[in-house]
Amino acid sequence: MRITEHPILRFDRGKELSFTFNGQPMKGYEGETIAAALHAAGVKVLAKSEKLHRPRGFFCAIGNCASCQMTVDGEPNVRTCITLLREGMKVESQEGKGRLQ
Amino acid sequence: MREVELLIIGSGPAGLCAALSAAESGARALILERSFRPGGQLVKQTHMFFGSERQYASHRGVDIAELLLKKLAEYGERIELMLNATAVGFYEDNVVTVLKDEKEYFKIRAKSVVCATGAFEKSLAFPNNDLPGIYGAGAVQTLMNVYGVRPGNRVLMVGAGNIGVIVSYQLLQAGIEVAAVLDAAPRIGAYLVHASKLARMGVPILTSHTVKEAVGTDCLEAAVVWALDEKFKPIPGTERRFDVDVMCVSVGLSPLNELLAMRGAEMKYVPQLSGLVPLRSENCETGIPGVFVAGDASGIEEASSAMAEGWLAGLCAAAKLGYVPADFEARRREYLSQLENLRSGPVGERIRAGMKLSLLEGGMRDV
Ligand SMILES: Cc1cc2nc3c(=O)[nH]c(=O)nc-3n(C[C@H](O)[C@H](O)[C@H](O)COP(=O)(O)OP(=O)(O)OC[C@H]3O[C@@H](n4cnc5c(N)ncnc54)[C@H](O)[C@@H]3O)c2cc1C
Numbered sequence: 531m532r533i534t535e536h537p538i539l540r541f542d543r544g545k546e547l548s549f550t551f552n553g554q555p556m557k558g559y560e561g562e563t564i565a566a567a568l569h570a571a572g573v574k575v576l577a578k579s580e581k582l583h584r585p586r587g588f589f590c591a592i593g594n595c596a597s598c599q600m601t602v603d604g605e606p607n608v609r610t611c612i613t614l615l616r617e618g619m620k621v622e623s624q625e626g627k628g629r630l631q
Numbered sequence: 632m633r634e635v636e637l638l639i640i641g642s643g644p645a646g647l648c649a650a651l652s653a654a655e656s657g658a659r660a661l662i663l664e665r666s667f668r669p670g671g672q673l674v675k676q677t678h679m680f681f682g683s684e685r686q687y688a689s690h691r692g693v694d695i696a697e698l699l700l701k702k703l704a705e706y707g708e709r710i711e712l713m714l715n716a717t718a719v720g721f722y723e724d725n726v727v728t729v730l731k732d733e734k735e736y737f738k739i740r741a742k743s744v745v746c747a748t749g750a751f752e753k754s755l756a757f758p759n760n761d762l763p764g765i766y767g768a769g770a771v772q773t774l775m776n777v778y779g780v781r782p783g784n785r786v787l788m789v790g791a792g793n794i795g796v797i798v799s800y801q802l803l804q805a806g807i808e809v810a811a812v813l814d815a816a817p818r819i820g821a822y823l824v825h826a827s828k829l830a831r832m833g834v835p836i837l838t839s840h841t842v843k844e845a846v847g848t849d850c851l852e853a854a855v856v857w858a859l860d861e862k863f864k865p866i867p868g869t870e871r872r873f874d875v876d877v878m879c880v881s882v883g884l885s886p887l888n889e890l891l892a893m894r895g896a897e898m899k900y901v902p903q904l905s906g907l908v909p910l911r912s913e914n915c916e917t918g919i920p921g922v923f924v925a926g927d928a929s930g931i932e933e934a935s936s937a938m939a940e941g942w943l944a945g946l947c948a949a950a951k952l953g954y955v956p957a958d959f960e961a962r963r964r965e966y967l968s969q970l971e972n973l974r975s976g977p978v979g980e981r982i983r984a985g986m987k988l989s990l991l992e993g994g995m996r997d998v
């Protein structure tokens with residue numbers, strides 16, 4: 531789900547990166563956020579809410595609402611909409627507040 | 632604890648201009664930006680800006696950000712830009728706590744502070760409004776214009792103000808279908824040039840309509856909308872279903888300024904400025920001496936006025952620190968008159984009224 535042709539914008543994607551989402555291997559590009567890479571790969575549900583376990587996706591994409599928090603390399607509550615993807619990252623969806631590992 | 636002269640929170644147009652302005656006077660500034668990329672909302676604006684020549688009208692927002700960042704580089708040793716750094720607390724004696732890289736946590740004490748934190752997108756209440764696939768219009772703009780990722784295949788846009796209409800147009804440019812644009816108001820809020828572009832491309836704009844509910848289990852699958860009467864009450868029987876995988880909520884922005892409230896600045900609800908705003912002087916100084924506000928954080932306007940306020944706040948914050956250039960008064964007058972021009976005429980009427988309501992009376996308050 532990437533835009534390849536655009537009348538005014540050109541997307542110079544960086545190096546291809548590998549990461550995992552809930553253990554599954556995924557690809558993304560250098561220079562994009564974790565949330566953007568996941569969305570491009572068709573992953574929209576990033577977390578489950580704390581009480582009712584409702585699915586959560588991103589909402590603001592600017593680091594303001596906490597809707598996109600996931601566990602990244604064991605660290606819970608990472609705002610994936612403003613955190614850049616890195617090679618080998620271990621990204622996991624999070625239930626509620628997440629747990630320190 | 633690190634000590635700085637001037638701390639600027641936020642690197643959108645307001646924060647960048649405040650830094651440039653203060654540096655021009657000789658002050659040293661540290662800018663905190665929570666994102667890994669400076670420029671605030673400008674970086675996703677691919678359309679030509681309206682406004683006046685002084686504020687780079689008819690440039691694309693993304694190019695304005697580049698222009699400002701180039702200028703910033705010229706002041707290399709006087710301006711430091713710290714990215715991935717979120718200001719999370721603002722305490723007495725201007726101590727700001729910072730979360731860096733979602734890991735480190737430390738304090739900075741500043742002699743003067745400019746809060747230029749921008750705004751956040753409002754949400755709308757309807758059943759299932761939390762389903763993934765329902766995003767702020769600005770978020771969708773970021774996804775497609777900054778990262779080149781398709782938000783989905785078919786979009787329902789809620790809100791026919793400038794942002795809703797511009798983002799709809801940008802969706803079409805990216806090859807994504809826009810099923811319809813809704814607005815609860817009986818009239819389209821956006822500038823006519825933008826709205827008529829959409830109409831020409833066959834996108835229906837449904838005024839006096841709102842969302843009844845979103846449908847879907849894990850993600851958005853459809854949205855049911857209905858018509859509103861002249862009292863904004865839904866009319867049963869007018870329901871229509873749109874099969875969409877994305878809904879953009881573009882029902883306005885609210886100023887983002889909790890940090891100032893936390894610091895003890897006196898806040899007031901001013902509907903004309905779209906929410907709670909700090910009371911301030913005409914120089915953008917809040918009731919707390921040395922603490923300034925600029926841009927959308929002081930009331931929702933536009934990038935052009937955010938830049939003019941940034942220049943003014945930076946100039947006056949530097950002056951507070953003792954950096955008073957020979958042409959201080961001339962510069963101050965110039966920025967004030969730019970703001971007056973931007974807020975003139977019938978379009979600026981609301982903002983003018985809001986400014987009057989948020990003006991600090993009776994001088995400074997000690998905290
Ligand atoms: C779709 C759309 C179209 C627009 N079109 C136009 C137009 O044509 N012409 C025009 O003049 N204006 C336009 N605007 C409005 C313009 O983009 C904004 O008014 C302007 O960007 C506001 O500038 P700002 O510096 O106040 O805030 P922002 O640009 O929002 O910048 C605030 C910055 O502060 C950072 N920040 C926030 N909180 C913290 C914190 N606690 N710690 C660290 N950093 C923080 C944010 O990450 C952000 O980078 C448009 C806006 C949108 C969304």
Ligand code: FES
Nearest residue numbers: 589591595596611
């Ligand atoms: S989507 Fe709002 S913080 Fe990430």
